[in-house]
Amino acid sequence: xxxxxxxxxxxxxxxxxxxxxxxxxxxxxxxxxxxxxxxxxxxxxxxxxxxxxxxxxxxxxxxxxxxxxxxxxxxxxxxxxxxxxxxxxxxxxxxxxxxxxxxxxxxxxxxxxxxxxxxxxxxxxxxxxxxxxxxxxxxxxxxxxxxxxxxxxxxxxxxxxxxxxxxxxxxxxxxxxx
Amino acid sequence: xxxxxxxxxxxxxxxxxxxxxxxxxxxxxxxxxxxxxxxxxxxxxxxxxxxxxxxxxxxxxxxxxxxxxxxxxxxxxxxxxxxxxxxxxxxxxxxxxxxxxxxxxxxxxxxxxxxxxxxxxxxxxxxxxxxxxxxxxxxxxxxxxxxxxxxxxxxxxxxxxxxxxxxxxxxxxxxxxxxxxxxxxxxxxxxxxxxxxxxxxxxxxxxxxxxxxxxxxxxxxxxxxxxxxxxxx
Numbered sequence: 001x002x003x004x005x006x007x008x009x010x011x012x013x014x015x016x017x018x019x020x021x022x023x024x025x026x027x028x029x030x031x032x033x034x035x036x037x038x039x040x041x042x043x044x045x046x047x048x049x050x051x052x053x054x055x056x057x058x059x060x061x062x063x064x065x066x067x068x069x070x071x072x073x074x075x076x077x078x079x080x081x082x083x084x085x086x087x088x089x090x091x092x093x094x095x096x097x098x099x100x101x102x103x104x105x106x107x108x109x110x111x112x113x114x115x116x117x118x119x120x121x122x123x124x125x126x127x128x129x130x131x132x133x134x135x136x137x138x139x140x141x142x143x144x145x146x147x148x149x150x151x152x153x154x155x156x157x158x159x160x161x162x163x164x165x166x167x168x169x170x171x172x173x174x175x176x177x178x
Numbered sequence: 179x180x181x182x183x184x185x186x187x188x189x190x191x192x193x194x195x196x197x198x199x200x201x202x203x204x205x206x207x208x209x210x211x212x213x214x215x216x217x218x219x220x221x222x223x224x225x226x227x228x229x230x231x232x233x234x235x236x237x238x239x240x241x242x243x244x245x246x247x248x249x250x251x252x253x254x255x256x257x258x259x260x261x262x263x264x265x266x267x268x269x270x271x272x273x274x275x276x277x278x279x280x281x282x283x284x285x286x287x288x289x290x291x292x293x294x295x296x297x298x299x300x301x302x303x304x305x306x307x308x309x310x311x312x313x314x315x316x317x318x319x320x321x322x323x324x325x326x327x328x329x330x331x332x333x334x335x336x337x338x339x340x341x342x343x344x345x346x347x348x349x350x351x352x353x354x355x356x357x358x359x360x361x362x363x364x365x366x367x368x369x370x371x372x373x374x375x376x377x378x379x380x381x382x383x384x385x386x387x388x389x390x391x392x393x394x395x396x397x398x399x400x401x402x403x404x405x406x407x408x409x410x411x
């Protein structure tokens with residue numbers, strides 16, 4: 001094997017808690033636990049590919065593992081729906097932020113955004129990532145990440161203005177570009 | 179709207195970020211139990227290293243492809259195990275982490291838990307069929323494979339190709355993967371895999387038989403992305 005870099009335990013020390021929080025922000029506790037284990041298993045197996053700063057890369061792995069888990073859950077839900085002839089259409093899948101939100105206006109504005117924009121903003125604010133790191137998570141260029149992030153912030157401000165709420169509790173601003 | 183790059187320092191952005199952060203649902207998440215974290219990592223690393231020699235073929239039912247291969251004890255663990263599981267690694271490896279410095283540790287340090295005994299996955303490369311029609315390779319096709327590996331050809335001897343794995347996407351990891359061709363020359367098979375010494379390949383298999391028709395091929399970013407998506411990595 002051509003495994004490079006630090007021992008895996010050492011790498012995992014830096015990854016585990018951020019990954020755990022990343023997942024707790026996006027799914028229910030049971031799924032988060034399962035996906036955390038899945039993500040770490042992938043990191044272990046692909047340890048030879050870990051970049052020098054492995055966290056954004058690991059977030060990307062966690063996103064894909066979570067997407068897989070959600071696909072499986074949707075399959076189960078569809079089967080259950082067919083069996084029970086109950087059809088509860090899920091318009092959107094609100095993240096954990098929709099529950100017990102301390103800032104309902106912000107949560108609702110976030111929920112009205114396209115999922116891609118909302119996820120960019122979560123990565124930016126909750127994971128505290130910059131554009132280059134977001135780019136690594138989403139496997140896009142840093143420039144594209146910066147542009148999308150800028151636009152997502154503008155769209156969120158626009159959504160907040162629709163409800164008479166300024167973006168930063170400071171009153172509304174005209175226009176999105178600066 | 180302009181397409182200007184991210185400007186993290188602008189006051190409005192800082193305010194917006196702070197406001198979003200105030201609603202962070204993980205803000206009150208307590209640290210995980212160190213003992214459970216240690217056990218989690220132990221399970222993960224043991225799963226990949228308890229690899230006895232498996233002459234003949236890949237193990238039947240070794241790992242489901244979709245969603246990644248998870249050891250049974252990981253898959254059936256109760257939620258609390260993982261929920262509480264995170265912080266211990268910090269205790270276990272914190273000292274080493276501080277000493278090494280984040281991202282500045284020496285390269286090529288030995289990886290703890292690496293296999294200590296040589297183990298080999300044996301596969302068979304089917305003979306190519308003249309005029310065979312191949313479907314477009316996609317993740318759905320790949321998910322049906324019980325083994326998927328990114329590996330480099332170490333040597334080719336007769337009908338035997340020996341590969342050194344870099345990453346197992348699915349299946350039980352081993353130190354080597356040996357592919358035997360159904361005909362004497364394993365190179366240049368039409369529709370099969372053109373193994374060349376030193377080449378890097380993505381190889382998938384089912385029941386010990388290499389999947390051809392583009393499912394196994396020289397490494398490419400596109401195919402690697404498909405593998406990663408199909409096997410949840």
